[in-house]
Amino acid sequence: MAQAVQAAAQRQYHQQLAANTGTTLPGNNPVPRGPANDVQAADAGMTEENRRVLEWIAQLMKPTTREAALLELSKKREQVPELALILWHSFGVMASLLQEIISVYPLLNPSQLTAAASNRVCNALALLQCVASHTETRGLFLSAHIPLFLYPFLNTTSKSRPFEYLRLTSLGVIGALVKNDSSEVINFLLTTEIIPLCLRIMETGSELSKTVAIFIVQKILLDDIGLAYICQTYERFYAVGTVLSNMVNQLVEQQTVRLLKHVVRCFLRLSDNARAREALRQCLPEPLRDATFSSVLRDDAATKRCLAQLLINLSDNVVDPANNQQLMH
Template sequence: MKHSIEGMTNLPQSFSIGAGGGLGGFGGVASPSLVGAVASANNDRNMQSAEQLVLDLTNPELRENALLELSKKRELFQDLAPLLWNSCATIAALLQEIISIYPVLSPPTLTPALSNRVCNALALLQCVASHPDTRMLFLKAHIPLYLYPFLNTTSKSRPFEYLRLTSLGVIGALVKVDDTEVISFLLSTEIIPLCLRTMEMGSELLKTVATFIVQKILLDDVGLDYICTTAERFYAVSRVLENMVGTLAEQPSSRLLKHIIRCYLRLSDNPRACDALRDCLPDILGDTAFQSCLRDDPMTRRWLQQLLHSVNTNRVPLQAGGFDHIL
């Protein structure tokens, strides 16, 4: 489709809509009503195609192709998420795809073909998680919990990396919208330990997505309070962030560093956490090690300056309830 559109933009003026020759040689530009009618017809065709593919999901013989086509074209189908959610047995079919590969997680025998198929199902669940009309229904059904076994895997093979990345994409879609109810649900599960594990052991892209999820949780007041309620939780997060900074000193990644600094800055909003950061904030953040990495990112440079200023000036006495006092 992209190639055909690009080809049309290179047509001679006499063949272009709105040129002197007009549409079909009748002169003038296409009327708004005609353009609207064409767009409406396209939408109708897309919707009919989507409805048929969604029906195919419940047929085991047609499901694999339906998963592939829907995942590839999900941006073209308006209101695909409500259609998926409200169609009979569709979500059950997607969950069946997920559950079916649990046996190959341990020992790790997941093949590329199986990984691609289940990731297509996860892409459709991400669509449901992103839509405002289905997001909370998705949570109330506790569907994210079905993804956690994937995040618990440790195999470095490409099928498993792809599986973990797509699973994190579903969680990332949930937290992109600033919603305390979403954060509260995730905190009632084991999402923080799973993300911390990925931040320690995953590839750069996996680390980036997992750190983004932790960042979005911290940016919510409920999430910040949860992390800073106990010394154990705070030091679990800060220790992983510190290790990641050490790794980035050898293998810089401006995108990942941005999320790490934002996590630290948000932690510094809590008085006890800010006090504790005086002792556990990596010294390397205060020198010139990352200057070149942040050269083209003025916002992250400001975040880092604000972080260093907060940690160096806002010290809370231990008797006021610092983490050292708790320990």
């Protein structure tokens, strides 16, 4: 009952929003122009905070006011539960955000991206992450293939701070997509170049970028379709396994538990596949077999259990893969 009332109220709100911010063509069909183009006509009971949010969204439509609006909305995105719905369903707003993203493509190669330009586009990306995170807009976000607009950013290699910030924020959008274990998301990503892009960042990015990139790969592996895809050919398995092994060798020096726990879980999930398990018996990095990481994992019981299970899987005592799934979540 409560859900029905909430849904009815939401429909009424959107209808009112369309009526307040649209024009009417023959046939009385409202054509929305953006949710705050006529804020004065909005509901008199609207809070000042919500009124400001709608004003900022309207300002996204104007190049002269967009930068300030992006900054303000990116700050408020966690505080406005329905912001994703308003952004998506407001005419022209998503196009404005994509325009911000496309506008910096010429600055990527050769590397001309300034800190100010990076901050501005990252504010736009933060709003896209808001849309990608929401259950009601995630599927629409995928259907429009919007993640593909981020891939040129993930494909950059400059180590400068503006580029690193751009890559990290772009990874955050993809991370928001995979966070809820949706097969629809995984199916979409597998039709794109996300795995090679993440693998490159896992090798050469900052620690934080590596962490988000391997989180995305881990989420893909946790899906049965994703695991089957990566283990379908030797080339795919080799690419993933090699990068994971290289990360292990780097972690021998750095001893970063945040990265190590994802590496262990990726190897554990790979061991659920019979062909991959056979290969890992030969090529699992030695530091995962001995006590190299015992000190860094001393206070991480969950990762220690995952590592122990991985070694059991690679012995002759193979257990039900369902047990591994429970350990990895």
